[in-house]
Amino acid sequence: MAGVITASEPSWIAPFTGLSPHDFRKLITVLHREGAQAVRPGRPWSLPLEDRVLLVAAYWRTNLTLRQLAPLFGVSRSAAHRIIDHIGPLLAFTQGQRFRKGTVLIVDGTLVPTRDHTVAEQSKNYRYSTNHQVVIDADTRLVVAIGRPPPGNRNDCKAWAESGAKAAVRRTTTIADGGYPGTGLVIPHRRPAGGELCDWKREHNRSHKQVRARIERVFARMKTWKILRDCRLKGDGVHHAMRGIARLHNLVQAA
Known part of the structure; x- marks a missing residue:
């Protein structure tokens, strides 16, 4: 036609x-x-x-x-x-791969505004959203795992375990921001009450922040797909869209 x-x-x-x-x-x-x-x-x-x-x-x-x-x-x-x-x-890209020895992963959660209120809840962005736990390889910046999205009112600690992202990475070294305390992930050192961090901890936090910024850049590229700014799909549609966009991102990144 x-x-x-x-x-x-x-x-x-x-x-x-x-x-x-x-x-x-x-x-x-x-x-x-x-x-x-x-x-x-x-x-x-x-x-x-x-x-x-x-x-x-x-x-x-x-x-x-x-x-x-x-x-x-x-x-x-x-x-x-x-x-x-x-x-x-x-x-949707397939996950569950085996990671080579020495691999370092990065995880973070991102909120996707979702109109299907059966899978979404009001979150800190004051919109009904779903929480997507995304894991990337720190070296290649390829997406290696995406958990099933719980409602957006779940904090990252709970979403990390509930979504299946934790099971997907198994024992592989994974770094995250300060929103994942008690999860066993590598997170920044917290400043003690009324005190200051020692020099080596400040240096560790600085390098940690530089590496973790890579996943923020991945999110920025993925959010150029407008479906992740206001998803009208129902049920698993938002999950399939996130995983499909991750597959296309990986193809572009690997090209």
Whole structure:
């Protein structure tokens, strides 16, 4: 159909996915291998796999409503909804990898405003949100684990354990900010009441802050996907979007 967005026109790929056309084709090949194009009962898809992946990426990137997005790809609103429900979980990156000896990870939580109040609660940003525990490799800055999001009123200590992020990293050395006391993670030294930190502890805190800032930069890049600023997806939709965006971030970072 003329005048619609399609992956056959390479100029559309980078603005929505952040990937080069070559890396986008590699992603499609991997999705084929993972069974994304498996035959299913009922009517065939109205778009090829490449266009369906691009539609989902465009939805996450722009956060347009489906009534706005569907005509841009030449499909109905209901078809766009089915595509997002089907492709979103398939784009999610897989975790549970084994970490090499000496690996250092960084964890932090980020709040995603979420309109589905069955999975979200009012949090410190005064909006209904979900708390996403994200773990990155300190050297490569690749996302290696994302826990299932508890409601946004959970503090990071509880969310770390409840989300499954703690189980995903096992005993690997992991650093975090001061919001994770008593978790066994490497956190900054606290200044004693009425006293000062000794020189080596101040130096340790300074280097700790510099390294931990890497995850803040990852969050800044991920939040350029507007779905993470105001998510209208229901149920596990926000979790699938976060993991799918993490996979695309990793592909861009590794390119």
